[in-house]
Amino acid sequence: QMGERVTPEFHSGHLAPGIQVVQGVPIILAFDYGLNPSCIAAQVGPQGGLLIHRAWPRDNAGMRQLLAQDVHPWLGQTGVTTWWYCGGPEAVQREQSDSEETALRMIISVLGQAHYRAGPVSWSGRREALHEALTRTPGGPPWVRVHPRGAALLVRALEGGWHYTTDGQGRVRNEDVPF
Secondary structure: OEEEEOOOOOOHHHEOOOOOOOOOOOEEEEEEOOOOOEEEEEEEOOOOOEEEEEEEEOOOOOHHHHHHHHHHHHHHHHOOOOEEEEEOHHHHOEOOOOOOOEHHHHHHHHHOOOOEEEOOOOHHHHHHHHHHHHHOOOOOOOOEEEOOOOOHHHHHHHHHHOEEEEOOOOOEOOOOOOO
16 A cells, blocks of 8 residues: 655645756766666756756666666766766675676766765665755745656656555554655
C-alpha cells in the first residue's frame, strides 16, 4: 500500500519553466548510484535559490551509461565550464565487479576532475534537508525552483509519485527509505 507523500510541501510554485542555466555559476551534479543511477543538475542562482535544470534516471543501466548518454552531452551544451559533485557515501565505495573502481572515479574519468561533497548519510538527515529546502521562501518565491520539462520525472515524484510504504495495519513507515 502507498502511504503518505514524502514531499507534501512541493507545489506548483516550485515549477519554473523559464529558468535558464546561469553562465559563470558552477553546476551542482547530485548523484545516486547503483544499477538504477540518477543525476540532478542544479545551480545556486544569483538570488540564492536552488535552480534544478535537469534530472536523469537510468533504469537497469550503469553510471557510465548515464554519464555518457545524458549528463556529459548536456554539460557540453550549457557553456558552463565548472561543476562539482555530491551524493551519498557510496560514491567512494569499491564496485563489486572491479575493486579498483568507484562511482566517483568513473564520474571523474568521464566528466573531469571537480570537487566532491558527500551528502547526509542517514535517511532522517536527507529527509529533513529536503523538507527544509522545499519550505524555504526567503521573501518571495520558493527557494527550490524546478524546470518542469527538464526534470519531469523528478517533478512527478515530488508532486505525489513518491510515497512512504505502509505496514499491514495501514501505518505509515516514514523511517524507512522510500523507493
